[in-house]
Amino acid sequence: MKVVSRSVGCLRKIDFADALFRTKGVVPQTSVTFEDPGALGIACVSYHGPVxxxxxxxxxxxxxxxxxxxxxxxRIDKPRSFPHGTGRSGMTAIVPATEESAWLSEGPHEMVHFYLASPLVGEVAAEIYGVDGSDVEIQEAAFHIDESIARYAMVFQQRLRDPEPVTELELNAIAHLLSAHLLRRYSNLACRPMSRVDQKLSSAELRTVTDYIEAHLDSALRLSELAAAIGMNQYRFARAFQATTGDSPHKYVMKLRITHAQDLLAASKLSLGTIAATVGFSSQSHMTLAFQRNLSITPGRYRIQTGKFDRDECSGAF
Structure with missing residues (x-):
């Protein structure tokens, strides 16, 4: 059996071979591990045969x-009478952390797997329901249609094929969205009223966090540190930040990096690689992709169009 896997995650203590249901031969082609305790792992896997x-x-x-x-x-660890035990394209299955499961796939197929850390789900439950996170029970769900999870899965399937690296801000955003979705639809809290969590940041809070972003723009910013800058938990912070600015933290940081790169391209003769590192892009190619997608121009072409430098003046800076 040949298995092709593309994966990314921040699950520090979960080996991907284990996270991929201990399937023999599944070795992610790429993986990313972040410093913070893991909230989410994602893997896109193609199985080229029965498994x-x-x-x-x-x-x-x-x-x-x-x-x-x-x-x-x-699903082969349940009796034949188990409802919805057969999965087809477009279907989702939920297996809680406490449960074991066994499956037989009859031929080649492609999956997107999410591995969502239990402690994070508990933290989000405490925030939106005001309960002790240890009281949360996620309920098993056999194959069914879930349009929200389908949308997240297809977005990240495409994202993992993208040469632009996935950031921790992106992963944390989807982790919190998935946590809230599981709680609303698949938990013992589903029928409870939710607390109001969509308030905006105060002017002082917004200034504090944006100043922090500016001061640390050259580093790999984490949602946890942005939230900690104003003493807020990650779920509430992400919601409040977007309600205030209109952008997710990831999108806001990306826009700011592009703006600062534009300023440096127009005002300095620094090389593209130096500018990319200065404003926090992981590489020159990462910055180029960001410019092409957001401005429809490469950094080198942008520098020329500013009219302040010609190619000879900035030898090596293109």
């Missing part, structure tokens, strides 16, 4: 599987 997969019980993550395409998958 048995297994998720052990009592893990630290909830499993969410979305079937993109291919042969059907059958």
């Amino acid at each position: 048995h997969t297994f998720k052990p019980a009592n893990q630290t993550y909830h499993g969410i599987g979305y079937r993109v395409s291919g042969a059907q998958t059958i």
Whole structure:
């Protein structure tokens, strides 16, 4: 059996071979591990043949599987009478951290797997329901249609094929969205009223966090440190920041990096690589992709169009 996997995650203590349901031969082609305790792992996997997969019980993550395409998958650790035990393209299955599961896929197929850390789900529950996170129970859900998870899965399937690196701000954003979604639809809290969590940041809070971003723009900013700058938990901060600025933290930081890069391109003869590092892009190619997608121009062409320098004046700076 040949397995091709593309994965990214911030699950420090979950080995990806284990996170991929201990499927023999599944080795991610790419993976990213962040310094903070992990909130979410994502893997896009293509199975080129029939395969048995297994998720052990009592893990630290909830499993969410979305079937993109291919042969059907059958839940084999349940009786034949188990409802919705057969999965086809476009279907989602939820396996709580406490549960084990075993599956048989009958032929080639493609999946997107999310591995959502249980502690994060508890933190989000405490924020939006005002309960002790340890009281949260995520309920198992056999194959079914979930349009929200399908949308997240397809976005990240495409994102993992993208040469632009996935940032921790992006992963934390989707982790919090998935946590809230699981709680609203698949938990023992689903029928409870939610607390109001969409208030805006005060002027002082916004100034503090934007000043922090400016001061640390050259580093790999984390949602946890931005929230900590104003003494707020990550879920509330992400919601309040977007309600205040109109942008997610990730999008705001990306726009700011592009703006600062534009300023340096127009006012200095620094090389593109130096400018990319100065404003926090992971590489010159990362900055080039960001410019092309947001401004429809490369950094080198942008520098020429400013009219302040010609190519001879900035030898090596293009």
